Amino acid sequence: MGLGIDSLVRRNKEELSRFEKIIEYRFTDLRLLQRALVHSSYAFERGRAGQDNQTLEFLGDAVLDLVVGNLLYKKYPKMREGELTRLRSALVNESHLAEMARNVSLGDFLSLGKGEDASNGRNKSSILSCGYEAVIGAVFEDGGYETVRELVEKYFVPAIEEKKEDMLVADAKSRLQEVLQERYNEAPQYRVEAEEGPSHQKIFTIAADFRGDVLGLGQAGSKKEAEQRAAAAALKKLQDGSL
Template sequence: MGMEIDVLVQGNKELLSELERIVQYRFTDLRLLQKALVHASFAFEQAQIGKNNETLEFIGDAVLDLVIGHILYTRYPEMKEGELTRLRAALVNETHLAVMAREIELGRFLFLGKGEDASHGRNKSSILSCAFEALIGAVFEDAGYEMASSLINRLFVPTIETKKEEMLIADAKSRLQEVLQEKHNEGPSYRLDLEEGPSHQKSFTISVMFRDEVLGTGEARSKKEAEQRAAAAALKAIAVSGDA
């Protein structure tokens, strides 16, 4: 990894130790952790082209896909392949990885070029998600699959159920449409029952109708989400009654 990373490690031992404490993992080779924190903009300014976190990010991305895939496969044996793929994508996309990075305060540990730092690079989702992947890659390189898997489990498992619920609600309208089309050859309609509150804090109550019957009702801050929640309630009711 070269002399330059060694110099950074020597000068930043306290900072690196603090991050180790937060993620509850102590590196055998601190140079891996240091490299995971070096953004391309910093390496470029230091004339150390290529001495950045991009290759560790590449490894981390693959490890995350594998470990999260395995967690989902084990936890939800009833889920179809397409659903598993979409749930994994919801957990391993830039937005969610940036949320995970913020939870461990990764932004303040990054080594950024002056321009990138000045333009709030420490809070950019693209930079944070890449650094998070690089951190996972560094743990994998330092200690192998089991250790990386244990860290990913600890960080991700609390959010998996929420993401699954969000995904099911987001999918509910299209799933309800499919169920009714298949059984009755026609789809549902949505009725706005109530719209209340000031413009910046509106609340919508919407019912999903089928042949003048209310199948389910949902309430949310947007019409779209209220419709999705109504459809989710309808699907639950249909599953309980065993009929559409």
């Protein structure tokens, strides 16, 4: 039989303390942190099925949705519900949570089965994102909502503006159409304003037109992306009250 959680805590006390310093939170109950770092492959190999981080991952997923949602609600009180939902999804999806996990070297502290360890499991986005959610679940169990909120504000806030801009550009055309249809019952038109550069490296300038006015201009190496950028510029103009 493999080591139980209590035995793992005793064996890994120095490593757990090092991780606490990285995330700047000291656990009252180290067993919670240790469990958050035990992947199911490790527990299964050692005959400890069920003594892994999966239930803490479930809890952390729900807590992150709540805390990030509340943070965005307060930060962007005028943002539409659909935009808030998309921004929250961009912040709590697998790739971003794995990025957050890498920022605190989470992979170095995971207990993995031999097979997962040998196949670069410590750097797999799926394992890292689940581990990160489990750690958030453990922090919630140990320190409550306010403690998680402080951690989320520290680690997520710097990413919010970047994710917001990426999301706004990627989704700009559909949102611009929604806004204009809702306000004026009309859709924007897109046209090529200019093409520059050699055929294999063209730069397109696209104009988003509405009722004879240029609402926004966008430049990119493809017409599709230039249209999205033009729409994003138009949305900014609309938010500034220029129409």
